[in-house]
Amino acid sequence: MSKRTGRGPKQNSRLVSYLTHHLQMFIASLGYLSRQPFSTLMTSAVIAIALALPAGLYIALDNASQLSAGWDGTTQISLFLKDNVSIEQAEKLAEKLRLDIEIEKVSIIDRDQGLKQFQQVSGFGDAIKFLDENPLPHVITVQPIVDQNRPDQVIHLVDALQEEALVELAQLDMQWVKRLYTLLQVAQRGVWIIGSLLGLAVLLIVGNTIRLDIQNRREAIEVSKLIGASNAFIRRPFLYTGMWYGISGGLLAWLLIAVSLGIMEDPVQKLAALYYSSYELSGLSSSDIVILIVISCFLGLGGSWMAVGRHLSDIEPS
Amino acid sequence: MIRFDNISKRYPGGFEALSRVTFHLPRGKLAYLTGHSGAGKSTLLKLIALIERPSRGQIFLDGINLNNMNSKRIPQIRRNIGIIFQNHHLLYDRPVFDNVAMPLMIQGYRHREIGKRVRAALDQVGLLNKEKAQPITLSGGEQQRVGIARAIVHKPALLLADEPTGNLDPELSREIMELFARFNQFGTTVLIASHDIDLIRQMKFPMISLNQGTIESNELIDTGRLGLAV
Numbered sequence: 162m163s164k165r166t167g168r169g170p171k172q173n174s175r176l177v178s179y180l181t182h183h184l185q186m187f188i189a190s191l192g193y194l195s196r197q198p199f200s201t202l203m204t205s206a207v208i209a210i211a212l213a214l215p216a217g218l219y220i221a222l223d224n225a226s227q228l229s230a231g232w233d234g235t236t237q238i239s240l241f242l243k244d245n246v247s248i249e250q251a252e253k254l255a256e257k258l259r260l261d262i263e264i265e266k267v268s269i270i271d272r273d274q275g276l277k278q279f280q281q282v283s284g285f286g287d288a289i290k291f292l293d294e295n296p297l298p299h300v301i302t303v304q305p306i307v308d309q310n311r312p313d314q315v316i317h318l319v320d321a322l323q324e325e326a327l328v329e330l331a332q333l334d335m336q337w338v339k340r341l342y343t344l345l346q347v348a349q350r351g352v353w354i355i356g357s358l359l360g361l362a363v364l365l366i367v368g369n370t371i372r373l374d375i376q377n378r379r380e381a382i383e384v385s386k387l388i389g390a391s392n393a394f395i396r397r398p399f400l401y402t403g404m405w406y407g408i409s410g411g412l413l414a415w416l417l418i419a420v421s422l423g424i425m426e427d428p429v430q431k432l433a434a435l436y437y438s439s440y441e442l443s444g445l446s447s448s449d450i451v452i453l454i455v456i457s458c459f460l461g462l463g464g465s466w467m468a469v470g471r472h473l474s475d476i477e478p479s
Numbered sequence: 480m481i482r483f484d485n486i487s488k489r490y491p492g493g494f495e496a497l498s499r500v501t502f503h504l505p506r507g508k509l510a511y512l513t514g515h516s517g518a519g520k521s522t523l524l525k526l527i528a529l530i531e532r533p534s535r536g537q538i539f540l541d542g543i544n545l546n547n548m549n550s551k552r553i554p555q556i557r558r559n560i561g562i563i564f565q566n567h568h569l570l571y572d573r574p575v576f577d578n579v580a581m582p583l584m585i586q587g588y589r590h591r592e593i594g595k596r597v598r599a600a601l602d603q604v605g606l607l608n609k610e611k612a613q614p615i616t617l618s619g620g621e622q623q624r625v626g627i628a629r630a631i632v633h634k635p636a637l638l639l640a641d642e643p644t645g646n647l648d649p650e651l652s653r654e655i656m657e658l659f660a661r662f663n664q665f666g667t668t669v670l671i672a673s674h675d676i677d678l679i680r681q682m683k684f685p686m687i688s689l690n691q692g693t694i695e696s697n698e699l700i701d702t703g704r705l706g707l708a709v
Contacts, residue, residue: 171592178587384568387528388629389558390585391551478530 182397190401194409201409204370208410211363212457213417215356216445220418222348224442225341238319240301241330251299254327258303263318266304272297298329313342360460363410367403367464374402375472387478399469400462407461411454418445480506480637480668481527486536488522488692496522497692499536502699504670506541506636509663510699511679512672514689520672523689524639527670528562529553541636558586561630561667565642567622569614575601575625576610582633600632601625604658620651627655631662638662640671644678656682 173181194201242251248271258267275297280289305318315333322331375382385395422444433440445453481504488497497519504510512520525531526538529545538545540556548556569578576597583593601607604624614622623643630638640659644652656678663669673679679686685698
């Protein structure tokens, strides 16, 4: 039994034979799956649906936050100054605000200008002519620098401005932004939860499929063990099979999402047109797709690892 | 090559398949293991192949104490043993060639070397023209010979056979036994369990007879070391 430790010259080196076997199993497991296309497709489809759901929700969220992304350019805080504040005092305050790093643009609407604008756009032009004096205060409009992800910053800014001595009222018509933002946060959590649960489902689906594969190939496993196959050697084809399930599930999920978006495209554009917008649905970016497939690949691998760890050691030759 | 030192094997449930079995099969020898069914022949072979572990006593394989073998090293030990079963354990989902090539695949032989060795092994058992056949299409004797080819393809130092002729007619059985004798001539140590006493007698190799888990007689001449034990 001289071969126990060394390897014969006709054998590949340990590393080469290791890599060769990996390559063989990489391809062989694909062959194994393609020989039973129906059940492979079924498993992949289940995985795909489980993945497409959270991924689709993710896209919906992404689109919703893009929809709300328009607000940073138009966000304005109107500072209605106290009635007794003079235009010079107002200019001084505006000057001071321009230095604030959170503020992008400051402009003053003096009370006469304000009245004129109001006459033009409100439709009360004639009625206003009958007023004895201008009821409007000077107004400073502040356009804050908005961090897309932190609309609450704006709220803080508004609070700070409200504290200014000359300011009667700092108004930000942003309640809806705040609500939308909070809603999106809730939805985001929801997507995480659903995503995790469905990810777990994928693990279990792949695990169960591999468990059946192991049972079906029980005899081959026994024989392999009898002729000296190591556990790692026996494990390999199953792990690759799981990986392929994951990858094909991920690709199929991508397809499902793309088709769904295609179906949604037309009505969404019609809806956008009603709002005089040219809003377009955005799909998965290429990095999203890579992430989706990597995740599904690892879920497949993880599921098969679970099954293999649990069931391969049960099979011993007898 | 194989040394059993006071081996007992008790299965869960209390059945004692082997009790106090001691023998030594030197390297390069061929011996038969006989006895009625239930005498413990299969258990003895399983202990050598590390399929079962002894309840008591020690087994040495080529000087290595198998009791100390952890499960990680079992594959390494089995790679040096060729095992032949009564029901030949062929895999029906792949052709003859792939069945025979399995041990070489596991041990990482080069592709070209695998082809050469598989054909050489199939040639030795007279099935060179069947390499592409599916095992299920072969006769019982042919399937058994494929099993033998798989057991010898990696040139193991030790060949174990459990009732290799169990399902075969006398003519074929004799051929198979002669095949084992030929491997033995090339230096392989061979241990064959068989209840076919008539056939074994014709083959003129030493016999170890088991009866209800104990050695009844041992024709292996190694009295120098084991005279007292036998």
